[in-house]
Amino acid sequence: MHISRRSAALVLGAGLLASLPALADEAPRYNQISLRAEVSREVPRDLMLVTLYSEEQNADPAKLAAQVTEAMNKALGKAREAKEVNVSQGSRNSYPIYDDKGQKITGWRERAELRLESADFPALSTLTGQLLQDLKMGGMTFTLSPKTRTASEDALLKDAVAAFKARAQLATEALGGKGYKVVSMNLNSSGYQQPFPRAAMMMKSAMADAAPTPEVEAGTSQVSMNADGTIEVQMP
Template sequence: MSRFTRSAAILTLSAGALASFSAMAADELHYNQISLRAEASQEVARDKMIVTLYTESQNTDPAKLAADITTTVNQALGQAREVKAVTLRQGSRNSYPIYDNKTQKITGWRERAELRLESADFPALSKLTGELLNTLKMGGMDFAIADATRKASEDALLKDAVAAFKARAQLATDALGGKGYKIVNLNFNTNGYPQPYERGAMMMKGALMDSAPTPEVEAGTSKVSMSADGTIEVLQ
């Protein structure tokens, strides 16, 4: 056998041995590995109230229309700023032409501007809303979980989810007759934190306008959860 042939044979053998070694290493890496899932959940209060109010009008003069809408919004903002517990956010503002059905010519303009109020103080926001309904209309009333409350609940759920995962990992290890386990990877996912949902605007409007006392508001709770998905390696 020539030197070149022998070298080629050695190279082929070495490549084959390397491939075998890689395959063995891959098999060993996944040996006695199992995937597990655990979950923790809790009820979290919807502690943020969100009210959307709006003003809408029409006029043949778009400049006068815009001025009237601006005046109404500015008055509402000034009144709302007096209530320190309420956060103000200006919503959308839209203007569009009104056409004659027959000639399709512009006969006027309609404009709408929104004001968004948020607060954890439900009585204060309810009272302010009732007062603002003298000049504005109710767009909707929503409830959500405040950012600080969400973070606190996520921190608590993470600890509970880890504890649940470790308990399940130990249970699986005992069932397989292992001496112990090590965590290969672990991922967390949260579920159930709600987007704000709208309560019936007309019903709430009537409740706020037709009675002098501030109406009671019950936002309720949401069941939220955190799952722990991961892989462990059982040690023999």
């Protein structure tokens, strides 16, 4: 029994000694400053997105579904001929139409969407003009392709780190320090995609009587890279 207790005491003492370096590492650090630096640039949008739709109304839901399906199949067949354009079907919904009292169903309305995406603006503009003879314009937006966004963020990364270092040096000099070391740093990107609904309205108006290729202006998106971190100023 005495040997077991002594062994336990030795083990406990060794454990306390082993934990001393860890406790020393967790000692509070002083002269730490949190900083933030941001860099950004305007990047031309290179991806065009168009949403078209077919919407019909009929008292017979079966005939209504057939009408919408026929219109969408025709549009899909035409859209698939444009190899530069990615085609996908969006949402499709039907809902009842009630009388003035809101009690009796008098008919049904159904809507189906067709989504088009391409980096070839002229090709998509031409296709959109052709499809607007049978479909309606749901919306048009311009954005950055994933490849362009990644390349833009990579180009900004070095600038963000350089901006952080410059701000860290200014903070060190303001405190009268002789130098600094980076304790932590996080890099985060952000971008803003702004739709151009006016372009969609112009296209819809232009397609009212004919199907010319409309002029479009994609604009730019601001891509930003933020460097957030903490430095420890080394005092003389």
